[in-house]
Amino acid sequence: MSAVHAFDVLGDPVRRRILELLVDGEQTSGAISAVIQEEFGISQPAASQHLRVLRENGFATVRPEGTRRLYAVDPTPLREVDAWLAHFRAFWSQPLDALATELARGKRERRKGSQGS
Structure with missing residues (x-):
């Protein structure tokens, strides 16, 4: 799969959310569908369709x-x-x-200022 095609799959917010739900480990299709139905107001068959797209394009496995x-x-x-x-x-x-360097510099200066008070 090319990266550009991957963005076609990931371009849908429902599919991105499903992957977010799966980051912590396996989930049942029912549990995923329940969250998706609640958050996006779509039907269980529509949520299942998104799971199928992720599976068919290699982003998710099912057992x-x-x-x-x-x-x-x-x-x-x-x-x-x-x-x-x-x-x-x-x-x-x-x-x-x-930005990280500037934040660290700011923290050092605040520590110095609070120690000098």
Whole structure:
């Protein structure tokens, strides 16, 4: 899967939210659907369709356990997205590093000021 195609899949806020729900580990399709229905106001079949898109495009795995279906994140396409984003990381890494330096400087100055009081 190309990174550009991955963004097509991840461009949908419902699918991004599903992946967020799966970050901490496997979840049943019912549990995922309940959260998605509540947060987005969509039907259970619509939530299932989003799960299917994630599964068919490699972002999620599913395994049966009795009558339940357990979904989990498959990190492979996310690694591809991360590799593609690496080309652009310099646009925000340097400014973030500079911000971290300024924040640390500010904390040092506040500590010095409170010690001198």
